[in-house]
Amino acid sequence: MKDEFTNxxxxxxxxxxxxEYDAGILTIRGLHYRLVAxxxxxxxxxxKRVVNAMIDARWSGxxxxxxxxxxxxxxxxxxxxxxxxxxxxxxxxxxQIKAWMRSYYRNKWEGQYYYPEVFIEKKALQGxxxxxxxxxxxxxxxxxxxxxxxxxxxxxxRMAAAERDGRQPIILYFGDYDPSGxxxxxxxxxxxxxxxxxxxxxxxxxxxxxxxxxxxxxxxxKEGDSRSAAWDGLGQVELDAIDPKVLQQMCRDAIKDVFDxxxxxxxxxxxxxxxxxxxxxxxxxxxxx
Numbered sequence: 001m002k003d004e005f006t007n008x009x010x011x012x013x014x015x016x017x018x019x020e021y022d023a024g025i026l027t028i029r030g031l032h033y034r035l036v037a038x039x040x041x042x043x044x045x046x047x048k049r050v051v052n053a054m055i056d057a058r059w060s061g062x063x064x065x066x067x068x069x070x071x072x073x074x075x076x077x078x079x080x081x082x083x084x085x086x087x088x089x090x091x092x093x094x095x096q097i098k099a100w101m102r103s104y105y106r107n108k109w110e111g112q113y114y115y116p117e118v119f120i121e122k123k124a125l126q127g128x129x130x131x132x133x134x135x136x137x138x139x140x141x142x143x144x145x146x147x148x149x150x151x152x153x154x155x156x157x158r159m160a161a162a163e164r165d166g167r168q169p170i171i172l173y174f175g176d177y178d179p180s181g182x183x184x185x186x187x188x189x190x191x192x193x194x195x196x197x198x199x200x201x202x203x204x205x206x207x208x209x210x211x212x213x214x215x216x217x218x219x220x221x222k223e224g225d226s227r228s229a230a231w232d233g234l235g236q237v238e239l240d241a242i243d244p245k246v247l248q249q250m251c252r253d254a255i256k257d258v259f260d261x262x263x264x265x266x267x268x269x270x271x272x273x274x275x276x277x278x279x280x281x282x283x284x285x286x287x288x289x
Contacts, residue, residue, distance in 0.1 A: 005040045010053035011062060013038055021244060023066045024127045028054055029240040031068070033217070036241075042217040069127035097286070104278040106271045108137040114170050114258040115162035117155070118251060119143055121175035121184060121239060128244045129174070132251045136259075143175075146184055149191070156195040163197060170200040172254045174247070177206040177216075178236040204254045205247070206239050216241045 017034045018026060026034075032050045036042045040050075057063040109115070118133050120126065123142035133140040141147075141155070159169035171188065175181040189201045211218065211234060218235030239247070 005035075005046060005049065007049070007053045007056060010035065010040075010050055011057045014050075014054065014057065015062060018063060018067050023064060024069050025244050026067070027069045027124050027127075027240055029124070029238060030244055033238075033241040034243070036217050042219050069124060101279050101282060104271070104275045106267050106274075108264065108267070109259075110267050111263045112258075112260055113168055115159070115165075115167035116170050116172055116255060116258050117141060117158070118172045118174070118255070119147075119188070120173075121145065121181060125174075125239060125247070128247050129251055132248050132255075136252070136255045138255055143184065143188075145180065146187055152188065152191050153195060155199075156192050156197045159192065159199050160197045168200065169197065170202060170258060172251075172258075173201055173203045174205050174239055174251070175203075176236065176238045177208065177211050177218075177233065178238075179231040179233070181206065181239075182231075182233075202254070205242065205250055206237060208234060210242075211237050214242065214246075 013035055014031055017031060028051055029047070031054070032040075032047045033042075035046075035050060040046050054063065054068070058065050058067070117139040118129060119141045120129055121143055123144050126140065126142050129140055139158075141151070143151070147155075162169050171185075173185045173188070175184055185201045185203050189199060192199045206216075210216075216237045218237050242250075
């Protein structure tokens with residue numbers, strides 16, 4: 001069926017939208033939702049048009065190949081092939097020494113009541129959350145739906161270690177508004193409890209009140225979801241429907257809510273006092289080599 005949402009319309013609007021984001025932040029799904037906000041309907045057919053239009057736009061050079069996030073497909077590590085010279089290594093070492101001299105920082109979460117980690121349902125959104133979590137010094141985990149027992153065992157080990165050190169483990173969870181998205185936090189909590197650690201699970205998004213408040217476009221619940229029969233929600237809304245910048249702010253706010261600024265001020269005061277001593281001890285060590 002013909003409508004106004006042609007390849008040309010999608011590309012023209014996408015060119016305006018991608019300018020608002022740094023490369024690797026917006027997903028193709030996120031772009032689709034930004035286009036829905038401009039009038040396109042939230043259907044699988046229109047999503048496929050967006051995918052195809054972005055393939056065309058990138059091959060034509062209108063949009064950069066790295067404009068969109070795709071953390072589901074990653075290369076791990078790097079094959080090094082460059083010739084190495086002594087001068088290059090000397091300069092690299094000098095840079096590293098300078099970096100070490102300036103690197104004295106106490107742990108941001110030192111002395112805090114909570115030990116937090118941010119969990120997201122989709123690995124594709126990792127690029128949205130990674131910069132915030134890195135800046136705030138908080139671990140980020142992509143569950144990829146219901147997380148595996150291996151993933152959860154690693155989580156349980158970290159949480160148990162934090163608990164032994166007197167911290168309260170907490171997971172700040174971001175997932176879709178659908179039957180599975182609502183159920184995953186429960187499953188995580190129950191499985192971690194079976195592994196011997198009680199972790200507070202705080203669901204940050206996406207919830208019905210947020211869907212209504214943000215006027216997010218729902219779609220029919222996936223037919224293959226076995227939990228849909230007992231679910232009376234408004235319809236499926238993916239986390240990608242939220243503007244990435246809003247998601248980042250939600251993540252910052254959620255972390256701030258479990259962070260004690262007064263404790264951190266004391267940590268920073270000690271850090272300032274100790275940095276000069278740290279630098280002097282490094283100088284003394286280098287002089288002995």
